[in-house]
Amino acid sequence: MSLNAHIPEGALADKWTTHKAKIPLVSPANKRRIDVIVVGTGLAGASAAASLAELGYNVKAFCFQDSPRRAHSIAAQGGINAAKNYQNDGDSTFRLFYDTVKGGDYRSREANVYRLAEVSASIIDQCVAQGVPFARDYGGLLDNRSFGGVQVSRTFYAKGQTGQQLLLGAYSALSRQVAKGRVKMYARHEMVELVVVDGKARGIIARDLVSGELERHSAHAVLLCTGGYGNVFYLSTNAMGSNVTAAWKAHRKGAYMANPCFTQIHPTCIPVSGHSQSKLTLMSESLRNDGRIWVPAKKEDAEAIRAGKLKPTEIAEADRDYYLERRYPAFGNLVPRDVASRAAKERCDAGFGVNKTGEAVYLDFASAIERYGLEQANIKGIHNPSAAQIKELGEKVVESKYGNLFQMYEKITAQNPYKTPMMIYPAVHYTMGGIWVDYNLMTTVPGLFALGEANFSDHGANRLGASALMQGLADGYFVAPYTVGTYLADDIRTGTISTDLPEFAEAEQTARTRMESFLNNPGTTPVEVFHRELGKIMWDQCGMARNKEGLEKAIQDIRALRERFYKDVKVPGTMNEMNPELDKAGRVADFLELGELMCIDALNREESCGGHFREEYQSEEGEAVRRDDEFAYVAAWEFADQDPGKAKLHKEQLVFENVKLITRSYK
Amino acid sequence: MKFTLNVWRQNGPKDKGHMATYQVEDITSDMSFLEMIDVLNEQLISQGIDPVVFDHDCREGICGMCSMFINGEAHGPGRGVTTCQLHMREFSDGDTITIEPFRAKAFPVIKDLMVDRSAFDRIIQAGGYVSVNTSGNLPDANATPIEKADADAAFDAATCIGCGACVATCKNASAMLFTSAKVSQFALLPQGQVEAADRVLNMVKQMDLEGFGNCTNTGACEVECPKGISIENIARMNREFLSASLTSK
Numbered sequence: 001m002s003l004n005a006h007i008p009e010g011a012l013a014d015k016w017t018t019h020k021a022k023i024p025l026v027s028p029a030n031k032r033r034i035d036v037i038v039v040g041t042g043l044a045g046a047s048a049a050a051s052l053a054e055l056g057y058n059v060k061a062f063c064f065q066d067s068p069r070r071a072h073s074i075a076a077q078g079g080i081n082a083a084k085n086y087q088n089d090g091d092s093t094f095r096l097f098y099d100t101v102k103g104g105d106y107r108s109r110e111a112n113v114y115r116l117a118e119v120s121a122s123i124i125d126q127c128v129a130q131g132v133p134f135a136r137d138y139g140g141l142l143d144n145r146s147f148g149g150v151q152v153s154r155t156f157y158a159k160g161q162t163g164q165q166l167l168l169g170a171y172s173a174l175s176r177q178v179a180k181g182r183v184k185m186y187a188r189h190e191m192v193e194l195v196v197v198d199g200k201a202r203g204i205i206a207r208d209l210v211s212g213e214l215e216r217h218s219a220h221a222v223l224l225c226t227g228g229y230g231n232v233f234y235l236s237t238n239a240m241g242s243n244v245t246a247a248w249k250a251h252r253k254g255a256y257m258a259n260p261c262f263t264q265i266h267p268t269c270i271p272v273s274g275h276s277q278s279k280l281t282l283m284s285e286s287l288r289n290d291g292r293i294w295v296p297a298k299k300e301d302a303e304a305i306r307a308g309k310l311k312p313t314e315i316a317e318a319d320r321d322y323y324l325e326r327r328y329p330a331f332g333n334l335v336p337r338d339v340a341s342r343a344a345k346e347r348c349d350a351g352f353g354v355n356k357t358g359e360a361v362y363l364d365f366a367s368a369i370e371r372y373g374l375e376q377a378n379i380k381g382i383h384n385p386s387a388a389q390i391k392e393l394g395e396k397v398v399e400s401k402y403g404n405l406f407q408m409y410e411k412i413t414a415q416n417p418y419k420t421p422m423m424i425y426p427a428v429h430y431t432m433g434g435i436w437v438d439y440n441l442m443t444t445v446p447g448l449f450a451l452g453e454a455n456f457s458d459h460g461a462n463r464l465g466a467s468a469l470m471q472g473l474a475d476g477y478f479v480a481p482y483t484v485g486t487y488l489a490d491d492i493r494t495g496t497i498s499t500d501l502p503e504f505a506e507a508e509q510t511a512r513t514r515m516e517s518f519l520n521n522p523g524t525t526p527v528e529v530f531h532r533e534l535g536k537i538m539w540d541q542c543g544m545a546r547n548k549e550g551l552e553k554a555i556q557d558i559r560a561l562r563e564r565f566y567k568d569v570k571v572p573g574t575m576n577e578m579n580p581e582l583d584k585a586g587r588v589a590d591f592l593e594l595g596e597l598m599c600i601d602a603l604n605r606e607e608s609c610g611g612h613f614r615e616e617y618q619s620e621e622g623e624a625v626r627r628d629d630e631f632a633y634v635a636a637w638e639f640a641d642q643d644p645g646k647a648k649l650h651k652e653q654l655v656f657e658n659v660k661l662i663t664r665s666y667k
Numbered sequence: 668m669k670f671t672l673n674v675w676r677q678n679g680p681k682d683k684g685h686m687a688t689y690q691v692e693d694i695t696s697d698m699s700f701l702e703m704i705d706v707l708n709e710q711l712i713s714q715g716i717d718p719v720v721f722d723h724d725c726r727e728g729i730c731g732m733c734s735m736f737i738n739g740e741a742h743g744p745g746r747g748v749t750t751c752q753l754h755m756r757e758f759s760d761g762d763t764i765t766i767e768p769f770r771a772k773a774f775p776v777i778k779d780l781m782v783d784r785s786a787f788d789r790i791i792q793a794g795g796y797v798s799v800n801t802s803g804n805l806p807d808a809n810a811t812p813i814e815k816a817d818a819d820a821a822f823d824a825a826t827c828i829g830c831g832a833c834v835a836t837c838k839n840a841s842a843m844l845f846t847s848a849k850v851s852q853f854a855l856l857p858q859g860q861v862e863a864a865d866r867v868l869n870m871v872k873q874m875d876l877e878g879f880g881n882c883t884n885t886g887a888c889e890v891e892c893p894k895g896i897s898i899e900n901i902a903r904m905n906r907e908f909l910s911a912s913l914t915s916k
Contacts (some may be wrong), residue, residue: 020810051801066722067788069829070730119803128808129799131858133822140812158822164729165825172796179792187785210777218802239724273697278705279726408728411752479803526712528705577679577779580720581712 003256003636003652005144007111012658013093016115019089019439019481024489031056034488035219035496037204039191039246041068043163043469044452045225046170047476048484053174053182055481057488060217061174061183062206064190064241064583069171072227072239073472076163077284077405078625079145079155080469082120087144091152093117098659100467101665103149103336104432104460105610105626106661107259107634109654111439112457119478120470126477132169134158147465148285149666155466160284160405166469168474187216190583191246193507194222194253194448201448202497209583212576214511216504221447221484224250225476228431228453230263232591232598232601233543234535236428237269237282243587244594247435247454254652255443255638258436258456260594261602264463264611265544267293268428271360280427281412283363284405285465288333290368290398291422293340295352295361297321300344302352303468312354312362312421317336323347338462339666341426345544346622348425355423364421369394392555426544430468432459432611433601436636436652440483441475444638449484450486451475456634461610515575515664520584523568527581530565531588533593542599547615551603555596559645564590593644597637600647607631628661668694669757671763672707674719677776684776686765694829696756700743701726701733703755721780728752731828734835735780736767741832741891749830749893769835773842773878784831786877787845793873794866795849796889797858817855824851826894833888833896839880844888846874847904854907866910871908 008019015474026034034057038049041063049061063071083096096117101108124142128134135143136155144153177183186206192214193205203218229244230236251257268283277509296302297319303312323343325332335343344361347353354360373394377385385393395418399406406417413423435443435450437457442449451471457466541554565588607632608617608624617625634652669692677684691707698706700724708718724732732752737743743753758764766780774782799805825848833844850867853859859866882901889898 047801053807054800065724065732066784067829069788069791070724070732072725072730075725075727075729084808112911122803122805124808125805126799126801129797129805129858130819131797131853132855133818133825133852134808135822136813136815136818140814140818141809158825161729161826164828165822168825172791173799173801175788175792176796176798178788185788187788237727239730240726240832274695276695276698276702276706278699278702281727331830407747408752409858411728411748412754414754480804481801524713526709528709570712572712574713578781581718656795 003104003436003650005109005437005652006440007109008439012110012114014109016118023482023486026485026492028056030492032058033495034058034491035060036484037217037219037222038062038225039223040071040225040227040454041174042071042073042225042227042452043167043170043472044454044476045071045223046167046174047473048223048225048451048480049183050170050173050177051176051477051481052484055485058175059183060186060219062189062191065187065210067187068174068185069168071167072242073167073469074164075237075239076469077160077282078147078286079157079162079466080123080166081147081154081464081466082123082124082156082365082470083117083154084124086142087153089152090155096120096150096154099150100464101460101659102664103464104462105664106460106628106632106656107262107395107609107654108458108460110658115479116458116474119474121480123470123473127166127169130169132158132165145286146289146334148288148334148340149331149464156504157286160286163469166473170473192249192511194250195503195507196253196445197497197501197503200446203499203504205504205511207511210578210649211645212574212579214508216499216508218499218504219551220488220491220497221449222448223451223480223484224435224454225451226454228434229591230428230431230596232534233275233428233538234532234596235272235280235539237266237280240279243590244307245587245590247450248590248594250411250435250443250445252449252639253446254445254639256436256638257433257597258634258636259433259461259601260598260637261542261605261612262432262461262610263428264337264430264432265341265426266610267344267426268336268363268424269427269429270409271355271423271425272357281408282429283409283422283424285337287363287402287405290401291333291363291365292322292355292367293324293333293361293363294320294322295347299351302354305354306356306358321352328666329489335666336462336464339366341544342613344426352557360425362421363424365398365417366421369398369418372397391498430463432456432461432463436634440486441480442487443484447487449480451480461612514586517581518569518571518582519573521566521569521571523570525568525570527569527571527584527588530561530569531591533561534588534592537561538595538598541601542602545613545615546602548603551599554599555645558592558596565592567590596644597647600645601635601637604630604635604649626663632661668696668758668760670694670703670758670761673763673765674766676719676779679778680775688732694755696754698755699726700737700749700753700755701751719780720778726751729828731830734769734830736769736784736835738765741835742893746890747895760785761765769831771834771840771879773840774831774834784829786879787829787831787842789877790846790870790873791849792843794862794869797853798862811857813856819851821855824848824855824896825902827896828894830893832891832893834879836887836891837880838885838887839883841882842874842877842879843882843901843904844892844898845894846870847900850904850907850909851900854903863907867904867907867911868915
């Protein structure tokens, strides 16, 4: 199958408007005869389900959590970008578009990114109308802050809980439709198979996680809003339940996976503390507005710190290496995430790490506290304030900005970040890769759409901070309601899809057989052990730095691990009950296939771009070397021969007509 | 560290349930409480015993899914934490820890420590929203300035994570703190004014229908709330409710 992205003709700024104007409409009476399934209820899923239901479609929404409000979008902290230019600092739709394409290291599709920037302002209007309590200034207007990789303040926020407030906004819109009966909500349900009839996505098999029953659900279109697959690394900032299963089942049924190796390692997370650690916690990028990142300039100081003989506050200013400010003076601590992460790894690998494991750097608020303290003293008319007074006033300002993050840090580490610098280290956070979609967000399976983090389209090889929330809501509120309608316009006479079709029976049987084989397996090792092992392979060989030899080894190791998994996994309990171990086994089985494909993709991409850093392709100063002549394409992989290792590569050439491909420089 | 765990085991909603005792070893002080349960579960699976079922997801204190009653307290010892943020350094080596589900008539047990909190969703469905459709043509977000103090108070109310600790800890199993937090968020914002009266009446009605108890102002909910939601919200909801009852058309 050849890839056609269906990008509308015309000038970049007019594409979306012209496209919308040409979209065939479905009359209200006909919408009532059309069913849509939405899998996942995060920002993309909840907003899409609510919007499609408002339009009049019959929507069924699914989530594995006990309530749609708990989807992992809720954990996003820092903010949401929008080209409102409220600060009058030179922002515009084009600048947001440009920053996003550049930040993504020129591996995203221009038309999709421009549309994202174009609808971004409407998202803020929509959320405010819903009663989302964004931060405001004393004049009562919305406040903004700045994020990595940009030089304007366009990020809207609600303290460090922006994701929570936006998701609760989308959840309330969804709840309103559930109350009206326009959405039927299936919580504690997991999609375990996609049903394809005559080449079109026509339904799913879902498992009721409480009763264990397999259910058939049919629809005229299926929307996957199932988030990213960062948990393939075992340790990540994702929720424990975040998984790739829905996307992977779709992949196995014909949906191509695009750029799966593009994963984002977030620079500011709380470092790993022990073997039984189950997840990593992010400290919002917004902290880099005010925090300065450093390690000791002298190796002996770093060693003394690791041995517990020296405290960071005892190191003189001159003996500190603010390495981001040193290497990237123009952007300093606000370089994009991939750049910041690699720089931290570089310092730690060189022996300057500051915790017991040697894998941590400092994020220090002392200068911000002093700066804010002085400002407050001036405002309050305190002349010649004492150092203690300045500190107290400054700490109050920092608390009002980041209070909940500081509190969270203290709870996890038992250290007070107002008094001593935070320790941070990069961790897996987001996946830019995902299911391939065209301009209409439709996958290579007609009738199957992918929204939000689950698709690949907008962030290229690196996502800018505060853009994930923007994309999730843009796709769900403002893109899918139009484009899904285009597809459904041909379905007004189809009538209800019967779940008695053989395709449903077959898909259900596949799921049942798979689960039974886990339960009947005579193995002895819990699922968790395999997941942990897979995570280690991925982190070591397909993490912040990759090379040919390591990736080839990883592919062999994953294949061997997969074989051992099927031979030796032990899953207790039965099918017809609440059985979290069984759910986990299914998810880890899919991660074991995805992991191999990620390594294959990373091996294929012989260049360094964004979060994908191939050690063979770097400059003398250790900066990434992109190879536009050969790799300015989207690598879309087709599942083949029942083996993830035999995936077929399809290339979508990326055409840049509105930005010039330059070497990304933040110096 | 070593611990003796008394854990509630209940194999489904109809099972009577019982306490079971397990020993765990090799626990480190920087493990979270749920990571300690993970260790227990890996051990139980190896021994051929069904692992303990419990709700959890984000493990960073924001999704509201975890819900254990530990040594007689919702989310265990410590203020302003959910179970996933509770760390073993809060306990002493050799302690006996009792772990039960959140108990309330409106939160039936599904299995072991997992309960059904869908009643909360139905309370929100009864009116916890502003009736505005998705459209690209809404007024500009800055068209209506909102006083910072009101915006901040609305935000504080909106930070409720819907975990149900307030219900679990209340001797009446009342959901007033949860319901009032949502009512307050919208009552404090101009966007919420249009539907304010219907909202409070409908949400309170649903709350009663679900079988939650009444509020007797003990304030226990506020103490156990991991997000520090204030009982001022209950007072505000009572005012809203009274005025809506008198003026409702």
